[in-house]
Amino acid sequence: MGLTVKDRLRAKLKADHTVVRILLAHPMHTGRGKDEVDTLIPVEFIQDIRCWRNEDEVLSIKCGTATARNPYFSFQLVGGEQGDKITVRWVDNIGAKGLSETIVK
Amino acid sequence: MDNINKQRRTLLKGAISASTLALVAASGLLLPQRLLAHWPSDAFTAETVEDALLALLGEAEVVDDDALWFKVGSPPSYAVNGATVPIQLQSKLENIERIAIIVEKNPNPLAMSFDLSPACQLPLKSMIKIAEDSNVMAVIRAEGRLYKTTRFVEVDIGGCA
Numbered sequence: 001m002g003l004t005v006k007d008r009l010r011a012k013l014k015a016d017h018t019v020v021r022i023l024l025a026h027p028m029h030t031g032r033g034k035d036e037v038d039t040l041i042p043v044e045f046i047q048d049i050r051c052w053r054n055e056d057e058v059l060s061i062k063c064g065t066a067t068a069r070n071p072y073f074s075f076q077l078v079g080g081e082q083g084d085k086i087t088v089r090w091v092d093n094i095g096a097k098g099l100s101e102t103i104v105k
Numbered sequence: 106m107d108n109i110n111k112q113r114r115t116l117l118k119g120a121i122s123a124s125t126l127a128l129v130a131a132s133g134l135l136l137p138q139r140l141l142a143h144w145p146s147d148a149f150t151a152e153t154v155e156d157a158l159l160a161l162l163g164e165a166e167v168v169d170d171d172a173l174w175f176k177v178g179s180p181p182s183y184a185v186n187g188a189t190v191p192i193q194l195q196s197k198l199e200n201i202e203r204i205a206i207i208v209e210k211n212p213n214p215l216a217m218s219f220d221l222s223p224a225c226q227l228p229l230k231s232m233i234k235i236a237e238d239s240n241v242m243a244v245i246r247a248e249g250r251l252y253k254t255t256r257f258v259e260v261d262i263g264g265c266a
Binding site for chain 1: 143144145149188189190208211212213215216217218219220221222223224225226227228229230231232233234235
């Protein structure tokens with residue numbers, strides 16, 4: 001087996017906003033790529049990513065196949081304070097799911 | 106005759122309650138799938154920019170706007186590897202509802218769409234795949250209008266495999 005990679009999630013408090021960075025571990029196959037023996041790799045990509053701050057949903061991202069491998073997103077949240085809980089959930093087209101949580105630093 | 110009718114009635118009743126139960130069970134079972142159901146497949150599988158825009162953002166007045174600051178590639182407008190092209194979007198617009206990133210020459214032009222709540226603000230950064238030299242568009246829907254900006258990107262190695 002290869003290396004097991006984990007989703008990474010960082011949230012940092014700045015002067016008047018919180019910067020959230022998401023790095024998900026996912027191959028994001030488009031269904032057009034081929035492997036070493038020239039067979040098509042079936043389509044497998046993350047479709048829906050949602051982000052919560054504490055109990056409120058703040059962002060929802062819908063992805064197509066044109067999202068790069070190991071999807072990376074960075075965005076800002078208005079305000080915030082240390083200790084806020086940031087939650088990210090994703091689901092891909094074959095139903096695999098992921099959940100990661102972090103505390104704002 | 107009466108007896109048969111009665112039987113028929115109870116049979117019907119049974120059938121109806123059974124089907125209602127089945128419906129409830131089905132909807133209960135479907136709950137974890139709700140996330141998937143929200144994925145706008147017609148927009149993401151559209152093969153032209155117009156179809157994708159229409160399916161995702163609806164019809165609205167499109168404004169070519171300088172209020173958006175959009176950077177694709179690094180250095181800007183150039184990408185060695187089309188499989189990971191950094192994008193960065195900044196804007197002064199307020200009340201942004203939705204953002205779409207569209208790559209004109211990709212097999213399915215719509216790359217990603219963001220639904221922002223008021224608590225979320227730009228700048229936004231991500232990575233996309235670009236198949237060949239192409240225009241990349243960022244479209245923002247805010248207050249019923251669409252703000253569009255386009256950048257042309259040169260790609261050395263196509264990245265839609």
